[in-house]
Every structure is written in C-alpha cells, then in structure tokens.
Amino acid sequence: MAYTNSPLVVYTGLSPNHSGQRTHAIDRITPHCVVGQLSAETICACFPAGRDASCNYGIGTDGRVSLCVEEKNRSWCTSSNANDQRAITIECASDKTEPYAMNSAVYATLIKICTDICQRNGKSKLLWFADKGKSLNYAPKSDEMVITVHRWFANKSCPGDWLYSCLGDLAAKVTAALGSTQQEPTTDKTVWYRVRKTWADSKSQLGAYKVLANAKAKVDANPGYAVFDENGKVIYGSAAATGFSPYLVNVTIEDLNIRKGPGTNYGTVGKYTGKGCFTIVEEASGQGASQWGLLKSYADGRDGWISLDFATRI
Template sequence: MKLVQSILTKNDCYKSGRKITVKGLMLHSVGCPQSNASVFVKNWNRSDLEACVHGFIDGNTGTVYQTLPWNHRGWHAGGAANNTHIGVEMCEPACIKYTSGANFTCSDLTTAKAVAKRTYEAAVELFASLCKQYGLDPMKDGVIISHREGCARGLASNHGDPEHLWNQLGTGYTMNGFRKAVQADMKGGGVTTTPNAEKPTTGGTGATVKPYLVRVTIPDLYIRKGPGTNYGKNGFIKPGVYTIVEERTGAGASKWGKLKSGAGWISLDYAKKA
C-alpha cells in the first residue's frame, strides 16, 4: 500500500483543529464517476466546502491520499460518527453513470470491477494498519462500518455507500467480508478480495492445459504465488502477451492461470486470450 500525505490545510475542517479519540473506521465511496483521487484532493482543499474526510483511495493505482491527520475530527459522516470514526473514501469507476439516487449504469464492467478490486484491497490494508495503530478490533461491533451501516445505526446521513457500488457491479463484496479481510491482514494473512475472506486452499480445482497465449492490458495486475488473492504477491505483471500452462478455479469461482515463466499465477478475469 502506497500512502501519500496531502493534508487539506485550506479546508475549514482542518483549520478547526478539533481532535477525536479514534474508536472506529468508516468506509465510504465517493458517489460519482471519478477514479482519480488527486481530483478530490485538489477540489476539497478550499475553505468554502463543508465536507472533509481523512483519506481518498485512488481507483487507478490503489494509492491512499491522507487528507487529514488520523485523529482529526472529520466532516464525513453527517452524524455522530464524526466524533469517533476515521472516514475514508474509495474512488469509483469513471465508466459508470448515475441515473437516479444510488442507481447507475456501467459501460465497461471489466474496468469497473478492476477499480472496485483495487480500492477494496487498498482499503483492507489501510484499515488493518489503522486498527493496529489505534488498538481496534475489526470484528467488534461498530468498529468498522460503512456509511450505509452508519446511517442504519443513526450515526450518519442517509447514504448507501459503498455497498451500492459493490452490489450493482456484482463484485460479491460485503462489509462482513471486508471486516474479516482486515482481521486476516492484521494477522499477516495478506489482502483478500473474496467476499468472505476465505483462506487459501491447496490450489483450487483445475488442471494442466495445452499452453495458450493471453494478453494483459491493465498496468497493475498482481502476480500471485498461488491461484487466489489470498496468496502472496510476486509483484506486478507488465502489459503484454504471456503463455498460460495451467488453469485453476480459486475461491469465488475466479479463474487463475499459471505463467509458463514460472513467475506465478495471474487472474484470468483481467486477461484475454491473444
């Protein structure tokens, strides 16, 4: 996880200088088709905006931009959670278009899911780090909540994020799964993007196949040590054409391919046959 400090020193929330005793973390998504976090950092660094969060997660890179000191009282929840919770916004895919309320259409589901996956993984790592820093138990009731859950508890304004995004894109992500993923990451289990934070299997189901070529087009696809997101990372694979020699089905019915080079496994959900 890459973290960049971009404190919004011109925002009135920062200028107010109020501090909180951190008791929890609230997960948001921005509610508009913008995947570039730097746009929000730039537009929110002014004095006439009555909103401020502790960080934004970039949808293109997964980079976290910290915009308030973590123990600073933010203006993110629209309710009492401002007094207790750190608020972090995940950027949303640029290829969605809101039609009414929290409903949207999507012109490129593959790209949209990749953005959601990237921000989910970064949020897991960030929340695991913050839980360690503030001695928080991610599985304790009310510690990690979404904006939607905050609303249901009477602690936040009437928003449906980020579940509205995950559900309509068909990602399978849930807040229960997210909390379990944070817990696993705190224990050194690595980031998972599966809905229920399953542990690694012995390799999933699959078989050796006749070697074939796939084309990778996204710049930040992880190479994994095994066929699943619970396995360790061997860095990124560069865009290009690669040979697959084995296929396996991982948790959540995800498809994985073993690279002929021996570097590891890649998700075939983000690669196309060449």
C-alpha cells in the same frame, strides 16, 4: 493519545475543512464511495475552503492513497458529528452510478489501509454487524474497531450497494490480517420503503413502510411521488422515468454562489463553492441560469443550489 497518519499515503493535500482535534478516541472506520473514478489528488481537491465536506483519506482509482485530513482531526464526512469524532473516514474512487462499484485496486488498498489504521490504533479486530442500531449502540472493546456507513446518518446511498455488500468480507480480511478471528455478522434487517417526490427531497416524504404494497398504495393516491428503497433507488412510481443519477462537476470560479433554491430569485446561504469538484444529486430549471444543480452536501436541507453554467461535468 498520540495520533499518527498512514505510511500508505503517497500524496498529501490537506483540507481546511475539519473541526480540529477529536474529542473521542478512534474506534470506527467509515468507508465512502466518492462517486467518480478519481485520482488520489483529485479526491483531495474536492474539499476546498468553503465547502462543508472533507475526509481523512482518499483512495484513487489506481489504488494510491491521499491524506486530506490528518487522523488527529475530525473530518466532515458522514453528516454526523458523533460518528466523525470517532471514525477514520475514507473516500474511495467508484463508478458514478449504482451500485457505485469499485475496482480491484481500490478494494485491495481499502483492505490494506483499514488494516494499517487498526494496527496503529491498537486494534486487533474490525467488526461489521450489518445493522445500524447494533453498530451505533455497541461499545467496542479496547482492541476492536467497528465499521459504520454514511447512509445510516443521512438519506444517501453511500457507500453504494457494491461496497455495502463487501463490508463483511472487508472486516474478515482485515481481522485475519491482524491475526484475529472474525465474529459472525448479524444480518437481520428491516427494510423500509420510503414515499417521496425525489430521493434527495427528504422533506417531501409522505411515509416509510415495511410493506411494499402499502407504499405503492400511497404513491397511487399521490401522483408525482415514487417508492424508494433504502439505497435511494426508485422501485415504483413516476420518478422511475427520470433516469437521473448523481454526477461530479468541476467548478471553475472561486465565488460561485450557493443558493437556497434553483434560481437567482432565491437568497444565498452566505457561502461560495470555491474551485473544485462537487457531486450534483438533482437538477432543476430556474431563473438566471440554463440549469441548476443541488449539491450533495446540502441535499438534506435542500438549500445548496448552484448554477451549472459555471461547472463542467466530469
């Protein structure tokens, strides 16, 4: 099929970080929170060569739209090859802390660009089921687009509780703009309580529990652990006292090593960050720097640490 890009774009800063042309037709939209009140231009600057991340579009804090990866190409945005092959991914300017709220200009533009994406791709309905299993197993009809979220594919809060709670409204407004009626969303959902040392350290997980009391008992028997809800928020345990929230940094050198652990005594992963902005999801002390930070895009494997001596907090 012939792919086009949104006429809403006011700035183009194409990232080399993509997998070339898609292998699946577009039938999903995945909105993200960028974790920072960034401009359209700065969102594109977050994805320099050497960083394993990108998105199709960015929406800046003033509602302006940037193009980071053309719609014809698969971006690297949701920690899922299968989802990115079929989804248009959109990074939206947001607050730096939960619930990662977005202002009215960003949300209004998100409605407009989702409507535009649906129109140009021949869709008359945008669907939100509020359920991972149903959404990922659903086979959209030729005129349907489905909303998916990053947290379904990785241990992340994205797109944040603020936008997550708005996705039913987003689907309804876009579908109405397209001239169709929105189906009633499915809201039944099992809540899982995860026991970990930190939210970013998925390998430390001791278990996931449907009953909060059982999760608390596990923490009581394992000092240093905490109970996290599905959004990564500490609700019980020692980690509640850390008060750490992810934040953005600007890296000022091109050849900053990415290491397998917080210290120069750890080997590198064979890549540099390049200049640009990055999200830090955890801090640690270690050899060779005053402080080390774990990059968001490497958090699941925990092999993406950089020296914060060469980064400026945004």
